[in-house]
Amino acid sequence: MNDLLPLLVAVPxxxxxxxxxxxxxxxxxVAELAACTVSGGTAGLAIVLLLNSSPPMTEWVGxxxxxxxxxxxxxxxxxxxxxxxxxxxSLLTLAAMVYSWHYFDEPPRRHAxxxxxxxxxxxxxxxxxxxAGDLFNLxxxxxxxxxxxxxxxxxxxxxxxxxxxxxxFAVVTSLGAYAVLMGIGMLYARTGELALTQIGRGLDAHGxxxxxxxxxxxxxxxxLLVKSAAVPFHFWLPDAHAVAPTPVCMLLSGVMVExxxxxxxxxxxxxxxxxxxxxxxDFRRVLLVxxxxxxxxxxxxxxxxxxxxxxxxxxxxxHTGLFLIGIGVLTPxxxxxxxxxxxGHAGVKAALFACTGVLLDxxxxxxxxxxxxxxxxxxxxxxxxxxxALALAGLPPFGTALGKAVTEEAVGGPLTVLMxxxxxLTAGAVLRVAAGVFFGLGPEPPGSDTxxxxxxxxxxxxxxxxxxxxDTMTAVPAVLLAAALAVGVAxxxxxxxxxxxxxxxxxxxxxxxxxxxxHGVLLGLASTLLATGLAALAVTRPALLTAPDxxxxxxxxxxxxxxxxxxxxxxxxxxxGALALPGVTGS
Amino acid sequence: xxxxxxxxxxxxxxxxLAVLLVAACLNLPSFGGDRHPYGDRAVRAxxxxxxxNVVSSVNFDQRAFDTLGEMTILFGAVLGCVMLLRQTRxxxxxxxxxxxxxxxxxxxxxLVLPVAxxxxxxxxxxxxxxxxxxxxGGVVAATALHLLYLGADYRALERIRPLxxxxxxxxxxxxxxxxxxxxxxxxxxxxxxNSLLPYGTFNTLSSGGxxxxxxxxxxxxxxxxxxxxxxxxxxxxxEIEKENxx
Numbered sequence: 118m119n120d121l122l123p124l125l126v127a128v129p130x131x132x133x134x135x136x137x138x139x140x141x142x143x144x145x146x147v148a149e150l151a152a153c154t155v156s157g158g159t160a161g162l163a164i165v166l167l168l169n170s171s172p173p174m175t176e177w178v179g180x181x182x183x184x185x186x187x188x189x190x191x192x193x194x195x196x197x198x199x200x201x202x203x204x205x206x207s208l209l210t211l212a213a214m215v216y217s218w219h220y221f222d223e224p225p226r227r228h229a230x231x232x233x234x235x236x237x238x239x240x241x242x243x244x245x246x247x248x249a250g251d252l253f254n255l256x257x258x259x260x261x262x263x264x265x266x267x268x269x270x271x272x273x274x275x276x277x278x279x280x281x282x283x284x285x286f287a288v289v290t291s292l293g294a295y296a297v298l299m300g301i302g303m304l305y306a307r308t309g310e311l312a313l314t315q316i317g318r319g320l321d322a323h324g325x326x327x328x329x330x331x332x333x334x335x336x337x338x339x340x341l342l343v344k345s346a347a348v349p350f351h352f353w354l355p356d357a358h359a360v361a362p363t364p365v366c367m368l369l370s371g372v373m374v375e376x377x378x379x380x381x382x383x384x385x386x387x388x389x390x391x392x393x394x395x396x397x398x399d400f401r402r403v404l405l406v407x408x409x410x411x412x413x414x415x416x417x418x419x420x421x422x423x424x425x426x427x428x429x430x431x432x433x434x435x436h437t438g439l440f441l442i443g444i445g446v447l448t449p450x451x452x453x454x455x456x457x458x459x460x461g462h463a464g465v466k467a468a469l470f471a472c473t474g475v476l477l478d479x480x481x482x483x484x485x486x487x488x489x490x491x492x493x494x495x496x497x498x499x500x501x502x503x504x505x506a507l508a509l510a511g512l513p514p515f516g517t518a519l520g521k522a523v524t525e526e527a528v529g530g531p532l533t534v535l536m537x538x539x540x541x542l543t544a545g546a547v548l549r550v551a552a553g554v555f556f557g558l559g560p561e562p563p564g565s566d567t568x569x570x571x572x573x574x575x576x577x578x579x580x581x582x583x584x585x586x587x588d589t590m591t592a593v594p595a596v597l598l599a600a601a602l603a604v605g606v607a608x609x610x611x612x613x614x615x616x617x618x619x620x621x622x623x624x625x626x627x628x629x630x631x632x633x634x635x636h637g638v639l640l641g642l643a644s645t646l647l648a649t650g651l652a653a654l655a656v657t658r659p660a661l662l663t664a665p666d667x668x669x670x671x672x673x674x675x676x677x678x679x680x681x682x683x684x685x686x687x688x689x690x691x692x693x694g695a696l697a698l699p700g701v702t703g704s
Numbered sequence: 705x706x707x708x709x710x711x712x713x714x715x716x717x718x719x720x721l722a723v724l725l726v727a728a729c730l731n732l733p734s735f736g737g738d739r740h741p742y743g744d745r746a747v748r749a750x751x752x753x754x755x756x757n758v759v760s761s762v763n764f765d766q767r768a769f770d771t772l773g774e775m776t777i778l779f780g781a782v783l784g785c786v787m788l789l790r791q792t793r794x795x796x797x798x799x800x801x802x803x804x805x806x807x808x809x810x811x812x813x814x815l816v817l818p819v820a821x822x823x824x825x826x827x828x829x830x831x832x833x834x835x836x837x838x839x840x841g842g843v844v845a846a847t848a849l850h851l852l853y854l855g856a857d858y859r860a861l862e863r864i865r866p867l868x869x870x871x872x873x874x875x876x877x878x879x880x881x882x883x884x885x886x887x888x889x890x891x892x893x894x895x896x897x898n899s900l901l902p903y904g905t906f907n908t909l910s911s912g913g914x915x916x917x918x919x920x921x922x923x924x925x926x927x928x929x930x931x932x933x934x935x936x937x938x939x940x941x942x943e944i945e946k947e948n949x950x
Contacts, residue, residue: 123769123895127882130776134879137783138872178769180894181749189742189749189766231787238780245773257773264777268784275792306732309741332728674705680714681705687717694724 119174121166122193122248125203126258128159129241133234140230152233153214156240160207163244167200173621175250192312194250197617198456202379205463206243206372208600210236213364216471216593232272239265239368246376252301252337252388253311255380259297259344262373263290270361270369273576282360285679289353292686293343300336303329304388313387320393331701334395335694337384338403339686342693345377347441348411349689351434352675352682355418358430362578363474366426370433371467375459378440382452386622397447399700404445405532406696412438412535416542417671421664423485424572425473425550429466432509432543436462439536443524450527452622453615453631457604458520460614461508464601465517468594469505469547472498475590476554478579484572485550490557495586499555501594506551508601510544510648511641513633516604519611521644522637533640540644545651552656559656754903755912756833763837764918768896771918772881775925779878782929786871789936791944800858800942813855820848828923832912838919842926850934858942867935874928881921884914 132155140148166174173196177183181190193199214236242262249255267290271283305311307329308319320330339350346354354374358366381404389395415435422428436458443455475498477483480491492499508515511522521540525533552558577583604610612630655662674681705713733739750761763771791797824845831837853861888897904911 120889120893120895123885123889126772127885127895130772130779131879131882131886133783134779134875134882137875138879141868141872176894178894179765179888179896179898180892181766187741187745189745189762191767191769228786228790231783235780235783235787238776238783241776242773253767254770254773257770257777261773261777261780265780265784268780268787271784271788274788274790275794303728303732305742309739309743311742327731328724328727329731332724335724676705678705678710680710684705684710684713684717687721688713689717691717691720691724694720 118166118169119176119195121162122174122176122195123178125159125163125166125207125244125248126241128162129155129237129244132156133237133241136230136234136237140228140234143229145229148230149214149218149233152230152237153211155237156207156211156214159240159244160204160211163200163204163207166195167197167204167617170195170197170200170617171620173197188312191254192250193248194313194621195248196621197614198379198383198621199248201456201460201614201617202247202372202376203244205460206247206368206376207240209368209371209463209467210240210243212467212593212597213367215589216367216474217362217364218587218589232269235265235269236364236368239269243372243376247379250314250387251312252304252316252384255313255384256294256297256301259340259380260294262376263287263294263344266290266365266369266373269365270357272362272365273360273578276360276576279360281677282356285677285682286353286357288679289350289682289686290343292683293340293350295340296336296343296690297340300333300340303333303336307333313384317388317391317394320388321391323393326393326395326701328701330389330394331694331697334389334697335690338381338693339690341377341380341384342407342689343377343686344374345381345437345441346374346411346434347407347437347689348414348434349685349692351411351415351437352685354434355427355430355675356677358433359424359427359572363470363477366429366470366474367467370430370470371463374433374437375440375463378437378444378455378459381441382444382622395697396700399697401445401447403693403696404441407693408438408441408443408445409532409535410438411435411441412539414438414671416539417668418675419543420546421668421672422546425476425483425485425488425554426470426572428485428546428550429469429473432547433466435539435543436466439521439524439539442528442532442536446528446532448527449615449619449622450631451524452618453611454520454522454524454527456520456614456618457516457611457631458524461516461518461520461601461604464597464604465505465508465515468501468597468601469509471590471594471597472502472505474578475586477575478577478583478590479586481575481577481582482573483575485553486562487573488554489559489562490553492555493557495555497591498586498594499551501591501598502551502555503548504598505594506544506547506648507645508598509540509547511540511644513638513641514602514605516601518641519605519631519633519637522634522641523611523631525640526634526637537640537644537647541647541651544644544648545655548648548652549655552652559659562659751906753898753913753915754906755915756907757831757835757837759835760832760837760915760919761912763839764832764915764922765898765912768885768898768918771922772885772896775878775881775922778926778929779874782874782932785933785936789940795944795946797943798945802859803857805855805857810855813851817848817851817855820851821845824848824927828920829909829916831919831923832915833907833909838922838924839926842923843930845923845927846930846934849931853938858938861938865931865935867932870928870931870935874925874932877921877925877928881918881925884917884921888914
């Protein structure tokens with residue numbers, strides 16, 4: 118079975134290459150159908166492997182199985198989290214491709230296969246990243262998914278905004294990738310190894326952590342946190358999401374960003390968690406400080422957006438913060454909670470982006486104020502939007518609610534309050550949008566005179582505005598929401614997830630299975646009520662909620678100037694170093 | 705953010721990072737040491753499989769899965785370029801004018817072109833034996849063709865460079881790498897296993913098992929990809945113009 122692990126990467130790559138050849142003579146529907154088949158087949162394979170991943174599989178590609186504990190080859194890790202992320206990435210790619218059926222108006226001549234082929238390569242990169250058990254191999258797939266994502270983000274290249282968004286994404290993420298590469302160089306210099314577990318053992322054999330360990334930790338974490346859009350590495354994300362085509366947003370927010378967090382979890386657990394790495398207390402401090410910052414900044418930025426795609430992007434930033442807090446407490450329960458939360462969030466967030474795409478293609482705008490009351494006719498989309506917002510708030514029995522409840526219980530104390538506050542603010546913002554856009558509630562919003570990103574005057578991605586919403590564009594979000602619901606209600610599912618996570622995280626020590634508790638249900642209901650109340654307040658008494666001055670300066674940081682973002686990246690790397698420093702100097 | 709604030713942030717962040725990196729480098733193993741755990745293992749593995757060029761053995765045998773990723777990055781970059789540098793709705797194509805080329809430049813370019821092309825192919829073909837290989841040789845071969853642009857003009861280059869052929873070549877080369885990997889999976893149960901072909905006699909062209917084949921696939925992929933990338937950028941610079949005549 119483990120021999121089949123590399124196929125999760127090889128099949129989409131082969132599919133993409135053959136699609137490029139074939140699509141020169143293929144019509145668009147045939148090319149898109151072929152791509153969906155390849156993507157779906159890979160997803161099926163990932164699920165089959167996932168079901169057989171206990172005990173975890175490992176595969177030395179090319180048959181370079183270690184002799185006397187030494188190998189020159191590359192190892193793949195087919196455990197629950199790795200295969201789970203690969204399956205999630207594959208399923209979401211399939212959903213995004215079905216959603217974009219007959220979507221783009223202008224594939225370059227004789228290149229009908231370009232967009233689906235790039236999506237397949239994106240899938241291959243994400244699967245490779247999820248399965249990597251070798252640090253350099255992890256970097257290679259990190260680069261593949263980045264390069265493809267830049268191109269996909271810039272699809273509508275006619276618009277200068279698109280070029281800006283894709284370019285900042287490319288510059289910031291590339292710098293993160295260079296940081297990772299330097300970090301790999303340092304670890305290699307110390308240990309002479311590239312496989313994650315072997316590096317970890319090499320560090321432990323060398324003795325306690327020193328400046329080199331700290332530098333490697335900072336550099337590698339910088340790259341991964343850029344990908345996961347943690348503050349202050351997050352600036353590329355709203356800019357890229359605002360301009361990327363909707364199906365691409367579904368993948369960026371639904372799974373690529375979470376893969377960054379997954380990478381942090383994987384690399385810390387295998388490389389830095391031993392006595393030669395970074396002590397637990399310091400890692401916890403790093404993740405909790407960054408997680409809290411990210412959740413607060415993301416949630417506040419989310420509330421004050423009127424560009425709906427930016428609003429959803431900022432909510433992704435806030436959720437990244439929550440995920441970082443969840444894995445940052447370093448308990449098996451926290452890991453279980455985050456795993457469930459990521460699964461639920463992927464479905465909900467992708468569904469919300471899909472619904473926003475309908476607005477964009479129908480009305481040529483994603484501006485909350487300009488669209489006020491205009492989408493009354495789109496009843497099914499409105500219902501899905503509200504359900505998605507409530508699920509985002511943590512309405513039981515959605516998977517988001519279960520994941521959030523388990524995580525909240527694991528973190529405890531003031532962090533629970535913060536988690537509730539962040540979800541209330543982000544879900545409240547989405548509910549506010551739904552109330553205004555789909556139901557026309559509240560007074561007609563005034564035109565704004567201050568400078569801000571509005572979201573009007575956008576080009577529909579379908580070429581011309583659609584008069585009837587195609588079935589695929591409504592079916593996909595419906596299925597995604599149903600999947601997010603299934604994560605919460607399917608009996609035994611949470612137990613399976615927890616089993617997979619603990620088998621690779623806490624060394625096979627299976628702790629109690631996560632389940633609904635009265636406490637968790639109450640917290641979820643409270644979050645939902647608070648979010649609804651906040652949205653109602655925003656709709657009825659908008660004057661009470663005018664932006665205070667400090668939020669203005671926070672928003673001004675999102676300047677769109679790539680130099681600013683690079684400066685913040687440097688500051689962020691130093692912050693990481695400062696937070697982890699005590700453990701290194703103390704030993 | 706004002707320039708001044710940004711400058712201060714960069715200086716603070718850069719200084720902090722510089723301190724960290726210098727401190728880390730002081731802890732690196734000193735230069736010229738005799739402990740090379742990976743290097744020793746890689747050389748042993750390479751010689752055991754009769755591959756004279758250890759770097760190629762690492763690239764196309766021991767860590768061939770990394771190379772699959774790297775090749776795919778290039779392939780994805782080409783696809784991305786096709787999509788981003790397309791002729792958009794507000795642009796049109798203008799025929800490039802023939803250009804005057806100084807006779808010495810023309811003579812030199814036409815003289816060097818075949819030499820460079822053969823050099824590129826040689827570097828690819830001997831990848832398993834001597835320094836070089838698919839990546840390096842592919843770039844040399846692709847640049848060789850562009851000497852025609854310097855020596856003659858853009859239209860001459862376009863005549864020897866039918867992009868469709870190169871696109872198909874690029875994709876087929878990438879697929880053949882994966883197919884060779886799959887052959888390993890079917891033949892000996894591991895993806896990219898180098899156990900299908902005999903390892904041959906050390907230091908001959910046919911040594912190294914599948915290394916020469918994977919190397920050739922990468923060579924073709926890189927050559928086609930570089931031609932295509934340059935073509936897209938040259939197209940933007942030479943042929944594609946804004947609709948209102950910028």
